[in-house]
Amino acid sequence: MLILSKRLLAVSEMTGKVHTIADIGTDHAYLPVHLLKTGKADFAVCCDINKGPLDHAEKTVRDNNLSEKVSLRLGSGLAPLATGEAETVFICGMGGSLIIDIIEADREKALSAETIILQPQNDVPKVRKYLTENGFEIKNEKMVFDSGFYYTILSVKKGISPNLSESELLLGPCLIKEKPPVFLDYLNYKIEKLQALSDTLSEKDTPGAIAKQTEIQHQLTLIKEVL
Ligand SMILES: C[S@@+](CC[C@H](N)C(=O)[O-])C[C@H]1O[C@@H](n2cnc3c(N)ncnc32)[C@H](O)[C@@H]1O
Structure with missing residues (x-):
């Protein structure tokens, strides 16, 4: 049985049902396997720059009898993915600067996704600033407390962002508006x-x-x- 961390469960809740998702930096492929098993996606493209994590992903996929619904791809960032191949692209569990580098390296491809869901481990204000100055709009934000840490999750789309104030960049425009208890x-x-x-x-x-x-x-x- 797959037991998802509270963090990844919160990430999984940021998407509605789609046909194809892509998980960049998939490691054990826990997130895509969860999305497939819960019927939120029909197909998953799981990418990682390192072979070791992709081997772990392969094992999780095999153990869950999902090999036919998964494509495992070795490569950096969005490079293994074709433009428009996945409606929802996840880039989670990495440093904010790395997430920015991954998007910037293939910005047109990133902009072609219907939704990108990001969960930076740090530098969240820097990620917000980059996104809103580079053709993305923040549509939703969520915060989760898991194992002693607060994590922010952003759902973004291609769009013209309003200018964010300093406090919105620091703390998040949607979180400020909604003020959930964890925030x-x-x-x-x-x-x-x-x-x-x-x-x-x-x-x-x-x-x-x-x-x-x-x-x-x-x-x-x-x-x-x-x-
Ligand atoms: C800490 S794990 C996060 C795994 C999972 N996404 C999560 O949120 O739990 C980071 C993964 O990203 C991969 N990674 C690092 N840089 C990458 C890049 N430029 N492109 C794709 N994968 C990358 C690493 O090999 C590792 O498996």
């Missing part, structure tokens, strides 16, 4: 962390510490405005 927990967690950092820095008067303190106070103001 409010996250804001309070961020305030505590930033406040603790600020207290530590207050004993130092180097130019670096002063600049950092200014940045922290600015972030605290943005977060408190949203609460």
Whole structure:
């Protein structure tokens, strides 16, 4: 039986039913196998840059008798995928900069997908900024708390994005609008962390510490405005 992490379950909930999905950086192929088994997709293209993870993916697919519904492809980013081949493309569990690099390397192909679902492990504001300045619009956002970490998931499409404010880039336009309970927990967690950092820095008067303190106070103001 496949037991999906809370994080990947939340990712899976970001798509409606489609024919074909693509999972870039699929590793064990847990997400695509879950989507196939729950009837949310009829076919999955599972891509990874490394052979080891793709071997793991092959085993998960075989163990779940899904070989006929999966194409396993070795290669970087979107390169193994044909333009328009998958309605929904997932790029999850990678650093924000890598996700940006993957999209930027094949931007027209990325724009050709009906929906792209991204779950950056870090640098989420940087990902939002890149997307909204490069032909994508953020349609939905979700936050999930899993095993001690907060994860943000973005659902984006080709489109002209409105200009996002500084707090929208930092915290997410949809999350700010909807304010789900997990997001409010996250804001309070961020305030505590930033406040603790600020207290530590207050004993130092180097130019670096002063600049950092200014940045922290600015972030605290943005977060408190949203609460
Ligand atoms: C931490 S795993 C994430 C697996 C899964 N997507 C998840 O969210 O649980 C990252 C995977 O991305 C793959 N990867 C890293 N860089 C990649 C790239 N440029 N193109 C495709 N896959 C990549 C790695 O080999 C690894 O299997």
